[in-house]
Amino acid sequence: MKPMNQSTAMIPTKPSFATDTATRAPRRLSRDEIAAFGAELDAVRATVVADLGDRDLAHIRRMQKLARRLEATGRVLLHVGLDPVSFVGGVGALSVAKILNNMEVGHNIMHGQYDWTGEPDLAGNRFDWDNVCAAIDWRHSHNYEHHTYTNIVGKDRDVGYALLRIAPEQPWNPTHLVQPVSALWLALTFQWGVALHDLRIEETLQGTQPLRTLATRAKPFLRKAAGRVAKDYLLFPALALWNAPRVFAGNLLANVARNLWTFAVIFCGHFPEGVQTFQVPEGPETRGDWYLRQLNGSANIEGGRLFHVMTGHLSHQIEHHLFPDVPAARYPEMATHVRAICAKYGQVYNTGTFGAQLASVARKILRYALPPTAQLEAVASS
């Protein structure tokens, strides 16, 4: 596996406090080193897996309970309140509830992180979340495609979500000129973008996917989205009687807030500068190779305990990609070991503050909006 975008390291970028590690190239490892690197990460995993127990189950139960109670609080405030303060409080509580439900609870359970508990309601392949993306679609596009083929251009459809150009290897087309605007639109409507992602609409537009296939693919999404839309925009407003417009607006704002937050967190996971993209591997990939690709294809965000929980621990995107089925609340303790192993093998551990990683993503979206030649000219003229 050859990293493809080492050229990015040569494109001058404004110095920033985020990228002092990100612009440094990782050391090339020998086959033996890659195997040893993989073995050390396996050992980190084994230690935590052996230690899983009551407190991990208690954590996810606590998060579920918190999300449930916040949702109830938010909805009650929106339904019975008349003043702007309870409106803001209601939207806030419902937004946080939706964020917890999607990230710390839903995303993590659907990875199978709590399958070891044997609890039927925590089974990854049966769980569903408060999101218009159907769970079955998510498990395919995310758990399988994205986590297996992370950052392989042409295989991992999460590279730019078939909409944005965030790596030089993606062929440029004129729609990319407006990608700063399309990225903002995607941020506002993120759950819909994620839900539509697995339908491969762009392939039907290009003529490579028959309309009938699209119709089959769309079924779980249509069913799921209809249910969610009916709940947030018909049922609950109707129940609120005279308060219907307030509840409608509150639910809309909570969904948008959740969209913006998840977009920001997820874009910081794979798109900051220094994160590598890859070609389709030529031969079979060993576990060590896979670990290395996950490490080089992911970036972390620094923050406190509350911040990590609110991101569903995707602020530890690196650990999540190395150990996708280990309970995410364990990532902070695993990160210490992962960082030490990276340092030992001369590998870059890409991390930065939320602001720095976001700015880094924004710069990339702007830079790759331009076609490669114009991009080079822009660099030359600066």
Add this chain to the structure above:
Amino acid sequence: MHQAIEPRLARLAHTLDPWLQELDETWSLAETRARIVAIRDEAEDLRTFVLAPNRHWRGHRAGQFVPVSVIVDGVRVERCYSLSSAPGARFPTITVRRVPGGRASGWLHDRATIGDVVRLGRASGAFVLGEETRQLLLVSGGSGITPCLSIARDLARRGELNNVVFVHAARSGAATPHAIREELEGLTSAGIHFTVGPLTAERIDALVPDWATRQTMLCGPLPMMDALADHWHAHGLSDRLVTERFAPPAPLNRERAGHSSESTSVKVTLTRGARSLMLAPAPTLLEALEAAGERPTYGCRQGICNTCRCRKASGLVEDLVTGRRSDAANEDIRLCTSRALSDLELDLGENR
């Protein structure tokens, strides 16, 4: 444990149960849950738990067992325990012997307290009374006393215990459940014999001279059961003997036979569709199933994406990535990283 409930009810339960359980942990729209309301020490390593089940409990017949699941170190563990109460009891009881190293029985003996909530399945089992209840001989050893106790209590309730003989063998004086003995002696004037040490055919002859004329129900440790069953068989009376065996559910045939596990085929029963297939040796279960013509759903084939996870109803498998062995009933496994170490029962789900 998983009862066939309507998918719609299951969805409703998924939404409403957490709210119901904020009020009372036993409340559920779909699950049978029970609160432990009393705990009695019967003898060394033998405890009785008195349960107050919710309205989903459908009762049991005397001699049946019930799947009980508890959370041990964050993991839900399900085991079957014989009910020791008479049918129709408002508070059914299970009497549990501590199994050395046992997770569920260890938790019940060391950690369970009054007020804890356990989940129950539906009572089942064929070790139940037939037509003939008058001339009955109940023989039990160790924790095998529980189904026999349920039967005796049922007969006492119906006033039919007077011609019944009850023989129980404990491994030591400390292991003898004295309170149960006194209760039985108070219920009937017929023979109640509590002994210590292995129960042999000669001992039965001495305690119950008319054993051959009786319908006998036998439950206890395997060596005792085997020895006594031979005795009945030798007298051509096997049809007068009903037994209940508490044996490990998964026959570890390869390991027992000393074969290397790579060289033997295993039989896999697919519970959905009720079919069986022989699987040739293969590195993983996924490959073995595919070689046998099955088409289980899969994704990454390397233990990342969880697409091929399915329910193993019984049998022993080893996860090649984690090295963990799964031998309990009703555990989920990943086909792409698991290897079969015994015959299996699998539920491949809808997307086969």
